Amino acid sequence: MLDDRKLEVLKAIVTDYVSSREPVGSKALVERHKLDVSAATVRNDMAALEEEGYIMQPHTSAGRIPTDKGYRLFVDRLAQIKPLSSAERTAITSFMNGTADVDDLVTRTVRLLAQLTRQVAIVQYPVAQRSTIRHVEFILLTPDRVLVIVVQSSGRVDQATLEVPVTDESELHALRSKVLAAVIGKTPADAASALASLLEGVAPDARSFAGPVVAGLLEAIAAEPAAHVLVAGVPNLASGPFFEANLRPLLEALEEQVVLMRLLGEAAGDDVTVRIGQENTDEPFQATSLIASGYGADFSASLGVLGPTRMDYPSTIAAVRAVARYVSRFLTVG
CATH class of the missing domain: 3.30.450.40 (GAF domain)
Known part of the structure; x- marks a missing residue:
C-alpha cells in the first residue's frame, strides 16, 4: 500500500506529465506542488513508485513518466472529476x-x-429495439412520385421516394389512414407484420397502387443507418x-x-x-x-x-x- 505522500507524488507526476509532455523530475515537483518535503525525499518516493511499477524512467538521466498502472491508480483513487465550465x-x-x-x-x-x-x-x-412508430406520412410530390416518411419514438426519421402513379389523391389519404391505424405505437417488427396483414385485406383492384406504397413503407421501416x-x-x-x-x-x-x-x-x-x-x-x-x-x-x-x-x-x-x-x-x- 502506498502512503498518502507517495500518492500525492504520483498525482503530481501525472498532472505535470499530462500538461508538459516531458518527464518529471523531483526538483520540479517540489517547486510546483509545494509538497513540504525535500527533493531528496521526493526522489526516494519516486524510486518506491518506480519499484512498484507506477512510474518509469524513459531513458537515463531523465525524469519519470506514469505507466499504465500509474494512470489506473490515478483514475481510480486520485483524480477529481473537473466540473464543466x-x-x-x-x-x-x-x-x-x-x-x-x-x-x-x-x-x-x-x-x-x-x-x-x-x-x-x-x-x-442507438439501438432501436424499444423504439416504436410515432408517425407515418405520405406526400405526393408529382402525379407519379410519392414520398414516404416514417418517424420513430427514438427520433429516427426514415424516408423513401416511390415511383407510383396516383390517379386519385383520395386513395393515398385513405391508405394513409389505414396504415396509421395499423402501425402507430408498434415496434418496427410488429409494424411490418401489421402492414403485411393490411395488404392482404386490400381489394385486388387496389393492390397495384397500395402494394408499391406499402412495400416502400416496409423498406423505410427496415432501413438501418449507413x-x-x-x-x-x-x-x-x-x-x-x-x-x-x-x-x-x-x-x-x-x-x-x-x-x-x-x-x-x-x-x-x-x-x-x-x-x-x-x-x-x-x-x-x-x-x-x-x-x-x-x-x-x-x-x-x-x-x-x-x-x-x-x-x-x-x-x-x-x-x-x-x-x-x-x-x-x-x-x-x-
Whole structure:
C-alpha cells in the first residue's frame, strides 16, 4: 500500500506529465506542488513508485513518466472529476439544439466530443429495439412520385421516394389512414407484420397502387443507418508524438466497424468506463486510453473518446459523462 505522500507524488507526476509532455523530475515537483518535503525525499518516493511499477524512467538521466498502472491508480483513487465550465455547458446545449433526428444527433455528438476533448470521438448509433412508430406520412410530390416518411419514438426519421402513379389523391389519404391505424405505437417488427396483414385485406383492384406504397413503407421501416459507429477527430492523433510506431495499425483499426463496436461494447453501462493501455483487448488500441459511457434509455449504445494514455482524465471523463447524459435526455424526452 502506498502512503498518502507517495500518492500525492504520483498525482503530481501525472498532472505535470499530462500538461508538459516531458518527464518529471523531483526538483520540479517540489517547486510546483509545494509538497513540504525535500527533493531528496521526493526522489526516494519516486524510486518506491518506480519499484512498484507506477512510474518509469524513459531513458537515463531523465525524469519519470506514469505507466499504465500509474494512470489506473490515478483514475481510480486520485483524480477529481473537473466540473464543466459554464462555457462548456453552454457549448454543449447550443451545439446540440435544433437536432432534427437520430442521424443528425449522432453526427453532432461525435463532432462535439472531438471538439471538447481534442481526442478521437466514437459514437455508436442507438439501438432501436424499444423504439416504436410515432408517425407515418405520405406526400405526393408529382402525379407519379410519392414520398414516404416514417418517424420513430427514438427520433429516427426514415424516408423513401416511390415511383407510383396516383390517379386519385383520395386513395393515398385513405391508405394513409389505414396504415396509421395499423402501425402507430408498434415496434418496427410488429409494424411490418401489421402492414403485411393490411395488404392482404386490400381489394385486388387496389393492390397495384397500395402494394408499391406499402412495400416502400416496409423498406423505410427496415432501413438501418449507413454506419453503426461514427468517428471524428482522427487528425487529433497527430497532435503529439505518442503513436509514431503504432499509428498505421491504429488508423486501420479505426476504420473497422466490428472492432469499434467491440471496443465500445466492452465499455457499455450507465457510468463512465476508463480503459487504459493494455486493458484494451485489441492490440492497436493498447497504446491508447478509452473513456466511454453508455447512453439512451437503457444505456444499450455507447459513446466515448480515444487518445493517448497521457490524457487529461478528469476533464475528459467530465465531458464524456455530460454529453452522454445530454444525448440520453434527448432520446428519452424526444
